[in-house]
Amino acid sequence: MRWSQTLIPTMKEVPSDAEIPSHQLMLRAGLIRQLMAGAxxxxxLGWRAVRxxxxxxxDEMERAGAVELFMPAIQPIELFERTGRKDAFGNVLIQFEVKRGDRSVHLALxxxxxxxxxxxxxxxxSSYRQxxxxxxQIQTKFRNEERPRFGVLRTSEFIMKDAYSFGTSLEQLDESYxxxxxxxxxxxxxxGLEYLPVEAESGPIGGDASHEFMIPADNGEDRIVRCTGCGYAANQERAATGRGAVAAMSVDGSGELIKVDTPDVTSIEQVSKMLGCDARRMIKTLIYQADGKPVAVLVRGDQDANEGKVRRALNVETLELADEATIREVTGAPIGFAGPVGIKCPIIADHDVAQISDAITGANAADAHYTCVNLGRDYQLETTHDLRDATGGDPCPKCDGTLELVHGIEVGHVFKLGTKYSDSLGATFLDEKEKRHSIIMGCYGIGVNRIVAGLCETQHDENGLIWPLSIAPYEVxxxxxxxxxxxxxxIANRFYDELKAAGVDxxxxxxxxxPGFKFKDADLIGIPYRLVVGGKGLQEGLVEIKSRTAESPDKVPLVDAIGHLTRLMDEEKAKLAARVPA
RNA sequence: CGGGAUGUAGCUCAGCCUGGCAGAGCGCCGGCUUUGGGAGCCGGAAGUCGCAGGUUCGAAUCCUGUCAUCCCGACCA
Incomplete structure (x- = not known):
């Protein structure tokens, strides 16, 4: 392609709306342009990378035995009503009515x-034999994001590769997965991505039924913990904390239980500041409605409750923070003064709570907290649970190592669905004994444009993008x-024709x-190889070939130029290929 | 949806506090010069100051409302 005949609107200055590197660079390199928030x-140039x-x-889907099809983006709302996801998606589902003659048809994107x-x-x-x-398929998906952000990392319309497996047994599901x-x-x-498969929330099947593929990146929305020792990695919401139930169910504290005045001081931060204590000595008491019944969840002051874990520990379907009326009812106080001592609802606690002696908690009375609260004396627990988010510094649940917290961009998700959808939509098969079963499903998604954005986010220097050869919009x-x-x-045109004829982009x-202008743009758009033809070089019969990441160019005789380029590219391809698992 | 910020030329921004001619740099167009890391000079085009209402002799500037965008949080099959 000739630059003069395409549209590559590069920018010297950084658009003020863009904060993260991928967003800034994609705009500056002329890859994308915003139409509105989230679109x-x-x-x-950007589209070539996506393609x-x-x-x-x-290619890899077909290699793995999946077959491609293409489904409509517009869908009847009725399908979502049948699976219950019209409500589950809520506002995220883009729905509208269209007129067809005298009828009105309710559609969703x-x-x-x-x-x-x-x-x-x-x-x-209909048969196990099928x-x-x-x-x-590879298709545009529509989700009305309440808050699109991070450039093209989180948009309301995006390209997704979604695959679905159908099988007769958990064994077949395992194999497809x-x-x-x-x-x-x-x-x-x-x-060419640095990626990290992590255990993720797995839904009804449990176990290792779900993995997310993350690109480690400081600006990633997802939080992951990983063990520096054994390689265990999990989404923070999923990760176990690596601590068993504590043996001793009471703690010896020396202090006397004292109620102190803490007027209008409700947050952990405020209380710890006022009383001059570490948040780790405080017990955070959260009142939830679990299947409609109030329950108090205790976690250490510096830690966060994990609602998924709480839900599983209580074995309930729904869990939401209680409203103010409920809190008043069980604590006798407004929001912000709850504690385990004398509370009028069941209590469950995280493992770490039981190890706090002389703890500080709300006093279940307005404007008051207790100091020196001790388990066994002031409140009782039968057992403790893993109820909190894992975080950096926690012990690894799989080995003696320590977990570190990193951020990541989710680019893929593989998930064992089970029969959730086949049950509600009647997808069944007859086995060899003429017995009818629901088909067992798995689903597998990849955010195709997140691959591109993830590369931009993680692979660049102060001059611009650095594309891997496999995704680069152009190779040379x-x-x-x-x-x-x-x-x-x-001479430049001759190289252009020869490279094109050789199948090089x-x-x-x-x-x-x-020249300076062109060099700056070249670095900005990050094409892997640059071939410079200039008058000075030609006088000596030389051209310059430079990889985007090389310090300085190679000066190569005209006749060797194509061969030199091809060699460099072959080496790079081999390097990429070596990282691909067999 | 809660909190914060910003809307002035294609981009980056000044002007607003203290009301009085619509500004700069980059980019764009024309000309001359220049040609190995975002050149120089000369000339030019380009803005409904987000939108609506109000105050005022007069509003980019003050007030009210509204819309949009960005950031933090909540949410995210």
């Missing part, structure tokens, strides 16, 4: 396609330094601009 146009990621995803594909399978599959089957997991590792490796950028010099132009900067 971006992919400009020619390359798509091609790798498609697909936020994902479990409903559509399960409906398809319900109609098309299974297992894995199908995928493993194939997808493996394909995902290959995809992200081929894309030819820069004729002076387009008015006929010799320079004819090549861009030639044929703009009438000064």
């Amino acid at each position: 971006y146009t992919y400009l020619p 390359k990621a798509e091609a790798i995803v498609r 697909g936020p994902t396609h479990e409903e559509v594909i399960t409906d398809l399978v319900a109609h098309q599959i 299974l297992p089957l894995t199908m995928f 493993q194939k997808m997991y493996h394909a995902y590792c290959r995809i992200f490796a081929r894309c 950028l030819i820069i004729p330094l002076n387009i008015q010099d006929d010799e320079v132009m004819s 090549v861009l030639i900067d044929d703009r009438k601009a000064r």
Whole structure:
């Protein structure tokens, strides 16, 4: 492609709305342009990168035995009513009515396609002999994000590869899941990403039924803990904290229980400041409604309760923070003064709470806290649970190591669904004994444009983007330094034609601009290899070839240029390939 | 949805406090010069100061409302 014939609107200055590197660089390099919050146009350069990621995803899906299909983005709302997800999605689901003659049809824009594909399978599959089957598509998904952010990392419209497996047994599900997991590792490796598979919330099946693929990045929205020792890695919401129930169910504190006045002081932070105590000596008491009944959840002052863990510990369906009326009822005080001593509802506590002696908690009375609260004397627990978020510094649940907290960008998710959708949409099969069963499903998603954004976020220097060869919009950028010099132009054009003929994705900067300007743009858009044709070099019969990451260019005789470039690219391809699991 | 910030030319921003001609740099157009790391000079085009209402002789500037965008938090199959 000739630069003069495409649209690559690079920018010297940083747009004020962009804060994180990927957003800034994608705008500056002319990859994207914002239409509104959460909706971006992919400009020619950005779109080429997306298409390359798509091609790798498609290739690996097919290699793993999945077959491609394409489903509608507009879907009847009725499907979501049948699976109960109209309410579950709530405002995230984009819905609207359209007129068709005298009827009004209620539609949704697909936020994902479990409903559509399960409906398809319900109609098309009836025998165990047709299974297992894995199908995928690459398609735009629509989710009304309440708060789109981070440039193209979180948008209301995005491209997703979604795959769905259908099988007759948990064994078949396991096998499909493993194939997808493996394909995902290959995809992200081929894309040149640093990725980290982590255990994730797994829903009804439990166990190792769900993994997320994360790109470690400071600006990632997700929090992950990982063990520096054994490699255990999990989403923070999922991670175990690596502490068993404490043996001693009482703590010897020496202090006398004292009620102190703490007027209008309600938060952990305020109380610890006022009383001059460490938040780790405080007990945070959260009042929840668990299946409609109040329960007090105790965690250490500096820690956060994990609602998923609380829900599982209590074995309840719904869990939400109690309203003020309920809190007044069980504590006898307004919000902010709850504590375990004398509270009028059941209590469950995190392991770490039982180890605090002379603790500080709310006094269940307005404007008052207790100091020197001790388990066994002042309140009772039968046992303790893992109820809090794991965090950096916690012991690893799998080994003697310590967990560290890192942020990540979720680019993929593999999930064992079970029969949730097949049950509600009637996707069943007959086994060899003519018995009817629900088909067992798995679903597997990849945020295709997040691959691109994730690369931009993590692979750049002060001058601009650094694309891996596999995703780069173009592999080689030819820069004729002076387009008015006929010799320079004819040689640059010859290289352009030869590289194109050799199947290389090549861009030639044929703009009438000064060399420095072109070099700056070249670094900014981050094409892996740069071939400079300039008058000075030509006098000695040389051109310059430089990889984006090299310190300085190689000066190469004209006749060797193509060979040299090809060698460099082959080496780079081999390096990428070496990281791809067999 | 709660909290915070910002809206002035394509981009970055000044002007607003203390009301009185719509500004700069970059980019864009034309010309000359220049040609190995975002060149120089000359000339030019370009803005409903987010929108609406109000106060005022007069509003980018003050007041009210509203919309949009960004950030933090809540939410995120």
